[in-house]
Amino acid sequence: MSFNTQRNKKPAWRRIALSAAVVAVTLGASACGHLHLIAGGAERPAAAEFGLGPRPSAAQLYTATLLPRQPLRLRQLETVPVRIADASGRPVAGVAIAVSGGMPEHGHGLPTQPRVTRALADGVYEIEGVRFSMGGWWQLTLAIESPAGADSVTFNLSL
Ligand SMILES: [Cu+2]
Structure with a gap:
């Protein structure tokens, strides 16, 4: 033709x-099945950039560590505790956390709106409502605010 x-x-x-x-x-x-053509050409970071942490925040104010009670699973609603420490490793109390994220290769966000619902001891906060709806590279970003300042940390997760 x-x-x-x-x-x-x-x-x-x-x-x-x-x-x-x-x-x-x-x-x-x-896009969410096979092709990686949409979505601004995000490049998957090196393997060392993946994982549950400890992960430094962008301006190094905090270190965050995800502490799932079991390995993260696909298509399950999960509650994921995160430990927030300051630059010298001390737990930070009184933190406000906003959760965002998505799949950079696919150009979509999180399928749910996870929220921090309670603070446990030792700088650990529970993020409720996390759900990874498909396999691949996910980013989970925590915008962290405390008297120490505002900063954010992004986890790269492979599911
Ligand atoms: Cu996707």
């Missing part, structure tokens, strides 16, 4: 626009 075919009477720009729309819809529909 050629763009010059006389059978299609639509103007060329309409055919091109239609093709582009079809391609966009096709990619969107399969």
